[in-house]
Amino acid sequence: MKTYELVLRRVEADLAAGRLRPGDRLPGERALAAEFEVSRPSVREAIRVLEAMGIVRTAVGSGPDAGAVIVTEPSAPLTAILRLHLATRHLPMGDIVRTRVLLESWAVREAAGAAESLDLGPATALLDAMDDTDLAPERFHRLDAEFHVALAALAGNALVSTIMGSLREAIHGYVLEAAAQLPGWDRVADGLRREHRAVLAAVAAGEEDRAAELVTAHIEGFYRTARVG
Amino acid sequence: MKTYELVLRRVEADLAAGRLRPGDRLPGERALAAEFEVSRPSVREAIRVLEAMGIVRTAVGSGPDAGAVIVTEPSAPLTAILRLHLATRHLPMGDIVRTRVLLESWAVREAAGAAESLDLGPATALLDAMDDTDLAPERFHRLDAEFHVALAALAGNALVSTIMGSLREAIHGYVLEAAAQLPGWDRVADGLRREHRAVLAAVAAGEEDRAAELVTAHIEGFYRTARVG
């Protein structure tokens, strides 16, 4: 058992027991080292791992926001993991795309099933922003990613939203590169805009099957066009 | 930009460019520190993060297997992340269960669609092992987890398999606890065994819809009985 793992265990136990809650500050590195009777580097390695997992965020300085704070908003630490596994060729791009289709078609189906209680404001605002034809491709794809995450969030499942966001984010670089080499980008972008609107309309109208079909065709169509995955 | 992040970037760049490939050994910590002109602790923190992400594994000693080696088998580093997020109450148990249903019903549907080319050996062997009525609950649930992962693996999507395995593994402790307080465990276990067989049979017979329905009922039924999620 490595020393930093010991620190991780103790912190996890504190979390599970409710002695540490989101928003709380961990004791300082020196204090933790003294409490667990380990060295400061070992504590730091453990905190690094917690940070990489999205459990805590660290900040220097003093005051209430300094130190290692347990995050309150579940973030998307999977992004970096997926990107690295993509880099090592452990994960084929095709698997990621297919998983996106799976999660996203489920999400829009769920959302359409509860259409009357949805807040489509954020998603609509993103689509409006994407209508700007002067948008740089980088910005366009960033908004596209946000839209798809907003779409997935409508289903109300935090885990699915997080995974979706990480998937979309992890392949952002690849999408950007592939789209840049695409002839007639303006026409492609226009098609994507129309498809987005159609998906959102189907969700709003409560048409579950149609929403799922549209989003599936939208994603698979783009990756086929861009020859990614 | 923190120093250890700088190290991470360089390593990721080496991975993406193919200069580092699965099975390769990273240079020693001292060598990396010298190469990047940073201190050894910074290198160590970066390696810790890579280890937590399942990109490398480290071993002491000398010889070909010592040091930080890029893993060849994609593992499930998500387990620890999910478990910790569960401990922080960031993720509701219900979301995890619903996500399992989603992924697993998709997986068995896919598998049933390619039933003729499946190797059902591993999954069947696990079910045979679970038939032993003298099995301790801990062992039973461990085999159950392995069976569900094997089931998901039949779909041939590495990402879905990995996520599924992590989901099942992360809630293992909770399942164990809930099942222990269940009256008439023997009867419950018998029901689970029958349901497992039925799912596998449906997959083997290529009955996509039926396999998906069975696995959905199986998972949701258990968690309703155990009052988890």
Next chain:
DNA sequence: AATGCACTGTGGTCGGACCACACCAGTAGG
């Protein structure tokens, strides 16, 4: 030729030190 042991390189751990930063309180100036 077979056996045992010192050598060497690896990660693991530690203590101490200094830096940059951000907040906070006390003080000098208006």
Next chain:
DNA sequence: CCTACTGGTGTGGTCCGACCACAGTGCATT
């Protein structure tokens, strides 16, 4: 009285140097 500066203080960030445990390697002994 209020404002603006300025030091103090505690935080994480980084570094250095050292020693340990471990596992192969190869030489020396038998």
